[in-house]
Amino acid sequence: MANVRLENVWKRFGANEVIRGIDLEIDAGEFVVMVGPSGCGKSTVLNLIAGLETLSDGDIHIGARKVNDVAPKDRDIAMVFQSYALYPTKTVRENILFGMITRGASRAEQDVALASVTELLHIDMLLDRKPGQLSGGQRQRVAMGRALVRNPDVFLFDEPLSNLDAKLRLEMRTEIKKLHHRLGKTVIYVTHDQIEAMTLASRIAVLEGGEIRQFAAPEVIYEEPEDLFVAGFMGSPSMNIVKGRVVRNGRLELEVTDAEGAVRFPIPDPLAGPAGRHLGGELFIGLRPETITRQGTQRPGTNVFAFERAIDVVEPTGPDTMLVFSLGGIEAIGRVHPEDKAPADTLFPFEVNMDRAKLFDPASGKRLR
Amino acid sequence: MSEAQGIVRPKTAASTALRWLLFAILGLFALYYLMPLIVMVMTALKPLDEIRTGSLISPPRNPTLEPTVRAWNSACVGVRCSGLKPYMLNSILMVVPAVLISTMLGAINGYALTKWRFRGADLIFGLMLFGAFIPFQVVLLPMARTLGALGLAGSLWGLVLVHTVYGLAFTTLFFRNFFVGVSDGIVQAAKVDGAGFFGIFFRVVAPMALPAFVVTVIWQFTQIWNDFLFGIAFSAGDNNPATVALNNLVASSTGVKEYNVDMAAAIIAAVPTLLVYVFAGKYFIRGLAAGALKG
Numbered sequence: 001m002a003n004v005r006l007e008n009v010w011k012r013f014g015a016n017e018v019i020r021g022i023d024l025e026i027d028a029g030e031f032v033v034m035v036g037p038s039g040c041g042k043s044t045v046l047n048l049i050a051g052l053e054t055l056s057d058g059d060i061h062i063g064a065r066k067v068n069d070v071a072p073k074d075r076d077i078a079m080v081f082q083s084y085a086l087y088p089t090k091t092v093r094e095n096i097l098f099g100m101i102t103r104g105a106s107r108a109e110q111d112v113a114l115a116s117v118t119e120l121l122h123i124d125m126l127l128d129r130k131p132g133q134l135s136g137g138q139r140q141r142v143a144m145g146r147a148l149v150r151n152p153d154v155f156l157f158d159e160p161l162s163n164l165d166a167k168l169r170l171e172m173r174t175e176i177k178k179l180h181h182r183l184g185k186t187v188i189y190v191t192h193d194q195i196e197a198m199t200l201a202s203r204i205a206v207l208e209g210g211e212i213r214q215f216a217a218p219e220v221i222y223e224e225p226e227d228l229f230v231a232g233f234m235g236s237p238s239m240n241i242v243k244g245r246v247v248r249n250g251r252l253e254l255e256v257t258d259a260e261g262a263v264r265f266p267i268p269d270p271l272a273g274p275a276g277r278h279l280g281g282e283l284f285i286g287l288r289p290e291t292i293t294r295q296g297t298q299r300p301g302t303n304v305f306a307f308e309r310a311i312d313v314v315e316p317t318g319p320d321t322m323l324v325f326s327l328g329g330i331e332a333i334g335r336v337h338p339e340d341k342a343p344a345d346t347l348f349p350f351e352v353n354m355d356r357a358k359l360f361d362p363a364s365g366k367r368l369r
Numbered sequence: 370m371s372e373a374q375g376i377v378r379p380k381t382a383a384s385t386a387l388r389w390l391l392f393a394i395l396g397l398f399a400l401y402y403l404m405p406l407i408v409m410v411m412t413a414l415k416p417l418d419e420i421r422t423g424s425l426i427s428p429p430r431n432p433t434l435e436p437t438v439r440a441w442n443s444a445c446v447g448v449r450c451s452g453l454k455p456y457m458l459n460s461i462l463m464v465v466p467a468v469l470i471s472t473m474l475g476a477i478n479g480y481a482l483t484k485w486r487f488r489g490a491d492l493i494f495g496l497m498l499f500g501a502f503i504p505f506q507v508v509l510l511p512m513a514r515t516l517g518a519l520g521l522a523g524s525l526w527g528l529v530l531v532h533t534v535y536g537l538a539f540t541t542l543f544f545r546n547f548f549v550g551v552s553d554g555i556v557q558a559a560k561v562d563g564a565g566f567f568g569i570f571f572r573v574v575a576p577m578a579l580p581a582f583v584v585t586v587i588w589q590f591t592q593i594w595n596d597f598l599f600g601i602a603f604s605a606g607d608n609n610p611a612t613v614a615l616n617n618l619v620a621s622s623t624g625v626k627e628y629n630v631d632m633a634a635a636i637i638a639a640v641p642t643l644l645v646y647v648f649a650g651k652y653f654i655r656g657l658a659a660g661a662l663k664g
Contacts, residue, residue, distance in 0.1 A: 047557075050557075050561060052557050052560065052561075071560075072557075072560050072561045073560065073561060073562070073563035073564075077561065078561065079557070079558070079561050081554040081557065081558055082554065083552050083554045084554075085552060085554030085555045085557065085558040086555075086558075087555060087558075087559070087573050087577075088555075088577055089573075089576035089577050090573075090576075098559070098562050098564075098572075098573075099561070099562035099563055102562055102563040102564050102568065103563050146558070146562075
């Protein structure tokens with residue numbers, strides 16, 4: 001087990017700044033997920049930690065060791081690649097043992113390691129097959145086996161599940177979480193799938209434009225996003241973010257106007273102070289779809305605000321039904337119980353939990369608090 | 370192709386007639402293409418008096434292997450009357466090392482150019498590619514001087530060197546195009562697994578490149594075996610490869626022209642490349658197709 005520390009890490013390709021001064025402290029045994037849209041630099045950070053790319057600036061420490069100039073094979077890491085990167089001409093056994101053979105491990109060591117890994121991943125009956133004869137899920141397991149057999153201090157995962165179908169992805173996700181629980185090793189995991197990030201991570205680093213926007217526990221990322229980007233990126237369907245004007249109408253309200261008229265969201269007390277400084281100006285309000293339901297269905301005592309809007313589209317997902325309505329020029333989504341739904345083009349009585357509403361400064365994008 | 374496959378077409382008398390016309394034209398082209406080979410084989414099997422009296426395309430009445438045997442071990446090439454045999458050996462001694470060395474170097478080049486990217490890799494590849502388009506006449510004189518300076522003038526090893534150098538452009542191109550299609554992740558995984566430049570090449574990447582090796586070996590074998598220009602320019606007398614010897618054999622008949630021996634010698638000189646195609650041809654097509662998709 002080892003902690004991983006990145007200090008002011010920069011990566012430039014010519015004039016192109018891919019990573020712009022990242023600081024990250026990952027504790028030993030932690031499961032950190034780096035998430036962000038494609039091109040945000042998350043895979044580059046992983047390659048930098050692995051030593052597959054050279055640093056332009058800054059330091060990387062693994063454990064007590066500064067590894068800036070240490071070759072990948074000497075960093076005590078193991079990596080699982082997005083494309084699995086299995087050696088196609090080698091059998092599963094040879095794939096898993098390639099690293100040990102390269103390092104000159106004895107036959108006995110190889111046998112012990114192979115047995116424990118194949119048993120753990122249930123791939124004992126595949127040992128003599130070539131990767132081309134395996135299904136996607138089996139290849140994924142072999143790729144993990146190749147990493148596990150290394151018994152490293154740090155595991156690096158580069159979008160390991162993105163090539164699997166939906167059902168397998170769920171299964172493997174659970175399996176990876178179990179493995180981490182069992183082995184207790186430090187894991188750094190890159191994905192563009194924010195649900196994967198939420199379910200797996202002990203802490204999430206949200207990256208955008210080569211910078212870390214927020215690094216915190218999943219619940220914190222979800223409920224207390226630092227800025228508009230994090231708020232919009234995390235959550236599916238994503239947060240409804242709409243612009244409104246701060247007005248005083250006995251109490252502080254955020255007035256969202258469009259062709260269907262105005263909706264005046266009361267600003268909850270804890271936010272009244274910072275919102276008051278924007279009186280007469282504009283703010284973004286962020287409402288998660290699950291906080292918008294049918295009137296009278298939220299837990300009693302919740303600070304709800306009721307409003308009516310015409311439904312544009314009804315999208316049943318099974319457990320919940322998404323009602324799409326227009327609000328301040330965006331397609332807003334409310335998430336209601338299937339039995340609460342109404343047909344499209346009818347006026348629907350919504351209520352929203354204002355305690356979970358977020359306000360954002362349009363100029364800086366930061367959340368008010 | 371069975372009728373159950375492919376795009377549905379209306380079946381009319383006109384379309385059937387067109388189809389037959391198409392086959393007839395294709396058959397004609399095939400015959401035209403095969404004609405020289407047919408004439409060669411038939412002539413090589415005829416005794417000399419039958420050639421004099423019969424027509425070019427009449428089949429042999431009394432087929433005989435005597436001209437073939439003579440072409441192999443007793444026909445005169447210049448003043449030396451030992452047939453093509455010693456020159457075939459020369460060709461083999463030249464082709465085998467030249468093919469192996471140029472293929473191996475091309476594979477390492479292609480691997481380095483795609484999987485160990487360095488500054489200027491694209492420029493270097495561009496320059497190497499340019500080498501594939503240099504007309505060989507241009508390099509004859511400078512190469513002759515170089516071989517002279519190296520003390521390899523007129524020797525088989527000189528020819529091996531020339532063919533290796535001028536084959537590199539093509540072999541590098543073939544392997545580069547193959548390795549471009551190989552996932553970088555595999556090389557990265559091997560690096561994390563602790564393998565170095567040559568470890569990754571020999572143990573991971575080269576086994577994957579079997580189709581590229583087959584294509585390159587066939588290509589190089591055919592090119593080098595069939596080469597005449599370098600052979601005649603850079604080898605002397607007893608060191609001539611088969612192609613040059615064939616030319617000398619045909620040119621040095623005295624008195625009566627022995628067409629049957631000439632034809633048999635030409636067939637003998639062509640047999641190795643034919644054999645390579647027969648045994649590895651399907652890999653060649655497959656490899657070319659793969660290269661075209663990936664390149």
